[in-house]
Amino acid sequence: MLSKVYEYLQEDSRVVRPGSVRSFEAAANDIMMRIIIEGGVDYDKFKETVIRVGIENLYLSVETSNPDDKKRVLEEAFERAFEDVERMQEETEEASTQQVAGFNVNNVGEVTEGENMERGDYEKGAGNIGGGFGAEYSAEESQELPMSRSLIANVNEHSKDAKLDSIISTIYEILYGGVGTVNFLNLAQLINMFIDPYANIMEKIKVLRKMEPYLRNYGLLPTDFRRSRDGERMFEALRNVVRNAMSGMGQVKVVRFTDIDKYPTYVVSVREYKIGDNYFDVDLQKTAMNLSRKSMMHKLFTNKDIVVKEYANVKTIDIVLCLDVSGSMRELSNGMPKIEIAKDAVAQYIQFLSKTNDRLAMVLFNFRADVLWGLHQVRRYWQQMNYMLKYVYAGGGTNLANALERSREVLTRSRSNSKHVICVTDGRTVNSSMCIKEAVRLRRSGTTISTIAIGENSDDELLMRLSKIGGGLFIKISSIHDLGKALIMDKLHSM
Secondary structure, X not given: OHHHHXXXXXXXXXXXXXXXXXXXXXXXXXXXXXXXXXXXXXXXXXXXXXXXXHHHHHOOOOEEOOHHHHHHHHXXXXXXXXXXXXXXXXXXXXXXXXXXXXXXXXXXXXXXXXXXXXXXXXXXXXXXXXXXXXXXXXXXXXXXXXXXXXXXXXOOHHHHHHHHHHHHHHHHHHHOOOOOOOOOOOHHHHHOOOOOOOOOHHHXXXXXXXXXXXXXXXXXXXXXXXXXXXXXXXXXXXXXXXXXXHOOOOOEEEEEOOOOOOXXXXXXXXXXXXXXXXXXXXXXXXXXXXXXXXXXXXXXXXXXXXXXXXXXXXXXXXEEEXXXXXXXXXXXXXXXEHHHHHHHHHHHHHHXXXXXXXXXXXXXXXXXXXXXXXXXXXXXXXXXXXXXXXXXXXXXXXXXXXXXXHHHHHHOOOOXXXXXXXXXXXXXXXXXXXXXXXXXXXXXXXXXXXXXEEOOOOOHHHHHHHHHHHEEEEEEEOOHHHHHHHHHHHHHOXX
């Protein structure tokens, strides 16, 4: 059926490039695994899965003269392909009614045996759900597919766990390309192959624990030398280097589009500094005025001169954090992978939010976006969030539009009056026009949007426009080491 989709795309005058072979292979594999994991599904569900997952995989590879037409062109190609397949199925069923006792009667009244019988069996098998995909694999592999469906349905927990291991291993063998390839699955996409994207974070952790050895075997996690005490100290020393770098004064540019009435500040009082206060809470303007006055009077500075803001959780906010996990996040910064620095920054952000009643959802995006965890109260689930965060890895292309779309889906489940999306990226995205459309949809639903641009390669013009549409902040940081500061800056709406 996908080959027919390719043919129709080639024939369509609106299509500049019908897509790469790899993208069609990825679509077939992705669809097949979704069907296997879900077990037996009816035809309508099968058709919906094929079209949805197929378009997700082909969207970046197919090029149209007008980018806005791309989704419609793909939908039409899939609909035409399904019509052809359904017509072939009807013809096969009509032909099968002419078969008597193992013989096939052709249109001219001749009776044949053997070759036609085998062909009829093949076409019948290809008409079954998933049969067409299984035909592309060897006989041994084809035997594995129905086995997967039957074992998933087994109520025995031990059998289910064993089969989950087997399916995860199969997915890695079939779907994984190199880390540098465009269609590289991120952690959220992998987990959601086995569980509902909006399942409770505790259930997602169970799936993640099953995946951990495979993530490590494929080199997607940092070298694990933390098992020994010496290794733990060494690893913590590296993280301290990152934290120290984050505390430095890098170049940070902030452009505000925030409507204070719709996204309130949290400052309720100010007081003098006490040992243990976070430096993020220091009121820089008032403290600078106090220090200048003392300097002019030639008096010594004291703790009373350092003014600290006190915050109250005036209004609960539902926040969706979209984190770029594309291949560029694997690059090193001060000897550490950027993705590891980003994970530390997000952990710091989670720790900060744990003092509020806010809820946080996490969306990972590379060539496609998916939900790592849905909206959960940070105060209650911060430990689970940090656990999942440490397994995040980077690779693949960049699709910010899909991240905004996923964020909108997450927030449709929110009843909060205050909803906020913050996007973090260090690169440029495909389909920027779709980003604008998704930002407008989010804003119309009452959601504010902030963006954080990292380094020199980010599309600052687009990200600033998204923040302006979303009524949030645009924060430009020259180094990823300032990400933790930027995230909390967005939360507080204050330097």
